[in-house]
Amino acid sequence: MKNDRDRSTRADSSGWAEKPDEQRAITGPGEAYCMSCGELIEEAAAMCPRCGSEQPRAVDSRSDRSLTERRQYELEQVATKSRIIGMVLGFFAPPISYVYVNKWGWALLNVFTLNYLLLGFVIVPLHISNIISNAKERLRTAGVGGY
Ligand SMILES: [Zn+2]
Numbered sequence: 001m002k003n004d005r006d007r008s009t010r011a012d013s014s015g016w017a018e019k020p021d022e023q024r025a026i027t028g029p030g031e032a033y034c035m036s037c038g039e040l041i042e043e044a045a046a047m048c049p050r051c052g053s054e055q056p057r058a059v060d061s062r063s064d065r066s067l068t069e070r071r072q073y074e075l076e077q078v079a080t081k082s083r084i085i086g087m088v089l090g091f092f093a094p095p096i097s098y099v100y101v102n103k104w105g106w107a108l109l110n111v112f113t114l115n116y117l118l119l120g121f122v123i124v125p126l127h128i129s130n131i132i133s134n135a136k137e138r139l140r141t142a143g144v145g146g147y
Helices: 003-011 056-060 069-079 081-090 094-100 104-112 120-141
Strands: 031-033 040-042
Touching: 069 120, 081 120, 094 104, 094 120, 104 120
Parallel strands: none
Antiparallel strands: 031 040
């Protein structure tokens, strides 16, 4: 029961999605957020001392799973985009859909290769969807909550 309460408290504070900078404190070296309740804990901890949930990252905390602040910010910019809007844009205006998910390089490539005249209208929406999914997946892997 205690775990449930902790999780719901966490869910209540989900307003951070709109203003990540305020709610997301910076983790110092050796610190990490609990995958479950978001408590700041030791990175090497196998369990969260607050809610008791296991911390998958403890398995190999030396891998490159952790993100730099800047990289995390970039991923969040993409992960919070709407997949529906991205795919609709990808269908009707491929270059703009890439800009939507901050992939300026792809946008330019798309313009220069005239990709949208070929199979762009099929491929681009899927690509956009993948870009957003991958950003979310990457954040999850790094232990960033909410994705
Ligand atoms: Zn926890």
